[in-house]
Amino acid sequence: MTIDDIAGALGVSKTTVSRAISGNGRVSPETRRRVLEYMQEHDFHPNVIAQNLAAGRSSNIAFIVPGREALADTPYFLRCLLGAEAKAAEFSNEIILLPSELDRVKRVAERRKADGAILSRSVDNDAVMEYLIDRQLPFVLIGSTDRDGVTQVDGDHRAAARILTKIMLEKHDLKAALLNGERTHTVNRTRAEGFLDSAPDADIAWDALSNIGEALDSLLEKGNRLLLAADDVICSLLAHECDRRGVTDIKIASFFSSDSLKMFRPDIPAVEFDSELQGAEACSLLLRKLDGETTPRITLLDYKIYLGNETETACETCE
């Protein structure tokens, strides 16, 4: 069924039907009622592809996640995706999933299958991001970058790292070190800054993921006993390694929480970001961009700091 059929059945023009459905333009209340009633009865719904063609859009938003090999074992991305999906749904848009591979992103952009993109996680010199900029496809980055003019939404990793480090240092009088991720990830450099804010000159083991045992060895050797992990993956690995070795005279905390940390005892203090909210916020910003609104360049989202059973909150929202 098409609006033409409805028009025929009701003895009006399809223009009128279109107007009645969309609410654009004037239609008599009576006509409108009849159209809506007919739709209901016949379970009619306008064809979104046709609407899109007429409107020159796709009502699709591409959500770009790290490719398969780069995909860490964390629920983060899916939560982010679902957050974005919920927001997109509010505005009758859909989320299409894309891996961070240039040819995939290109195909979708070139053929206008998506109106804009959400780029989750960025590394330096991200070819996909450069492409999006070059092509002038509107996008929002979840994460941070030094690249000019990119709309970003991110947790306030620096503040969070600073605060958690400070709290841990106050609670435990131990020498602190950071087991960090790869240097090419902007977020890890930011975490390092926050960490150093509260623990100047402390040791940092970069790229701890590639060899957790070695990183742990060298940090312990230097007398570090308060170990901050950059994220949940590193932290989980670290906690397991310590369990295995029977190391107990240390304290562990993480700059990024996830369910996988909840299983350890004693509780691992950790920064909690709301991944769904990040996705939703990114989507919201993108939709506003697509509407021609100007958006803040940087949106920093609240975080919580989990400290065992009590949950202490420390928030900051800036622009």
Added chain:
Amino acid sequence: MTIDDIAGALGVSKTTVSRAISGNGRVSPETRRRVLEYMQEHDFHPNVIAQNLAAGRSSNIAFIVPGREALADTPYFLRCLLGAEAKAAEFSNEIILLPSELDRVKRVAERRKADGAILSRSVDNDAVMEYLIDRQLPFVLIGSTDRDGVTQVDGDHRAAARILTKIMLEKHDLKAALLNGERTHTVNRTRAEGFLDSAPDADIAWDALSNIGEALDSLLEKGNRLLLAADDVICSLLAHECDRRGVTDIKIASFFSSDSLKMFRPDIPAVEFDSELQGAEACSLLLRKLDGETTPRITLLDYKIYLGNETETACETCE
């Protein structure tokens, strides 16, 4: 730019341009070359929305994942999604993400935003599945169901559970029990069957996830020392619980592997399914359905059994 512009610039009709691009219909090699060259030079790509409208499709496939609250902490779904995406991309389709919520699925189906769906994980009386059947939207289920006429792709959970149980029983002369998930998940009932194939009359703790400690208590009390976990989430929880208690006189294995189990020592034997392959296979089947081909009703995928360092393979593919 549109194909009309190219037609104008080259002094041919837009039909010819269309034919040159799509390869459908006869075009002289020379004309074709000119069109293609012009496209290259001007970075032209046909508008997929217009193509879709003309073809009466969306070139979208909905991938339905459990909603946010039901989402377990496993990388499974994202891997599945990416597998499906890769396959969809081969055929110039995109994957749109949908939570398993009836109103979302409805909206997309009604407005024809997707040509078909992949339904990942099913529970009994899945309202979404019933809706898809009712609406006659082509779909493929990743998982199993008793519902008639549903195209399913799944790991061979029964055989895998049977074999792993058998192997473990042969290696260790211990009394075996299964820590299972919810009974409403078809896959858990299937795992139970496989388990019982090799360990008749053994104990099964259903819904172990909701209270792992209690489940463990009762099973240990009954003298069970070989604990099979239904999946990675349960297994991880179980292993942590045992670590915490210092229980060491037991053996653990899992009917579903994931990275989160790789951290435990000693190695936890586990069934390995290829999640990406499952997504890809489901997508492939769906695309064939959309092409009007008939597809096997049930596709069971290969699995591997991981036993510490050595990786032993046991495959079965049925239809």
Added chain:
DNA sequence: TTGAAAGCGCTAACAC
């Protein structure tokens, strides 16, 4: 308030 007609960008049936 309503309708006729043109158009969104592409495809395809039917001529030539």
Added chain:
DNA sequence: GTGTTAGCGCTTTCAA
């Protein structure tokens, strides 16, 4: 081999 024409289903001027 190429062009004409009529759609795909909806939106949107522009008149009436």
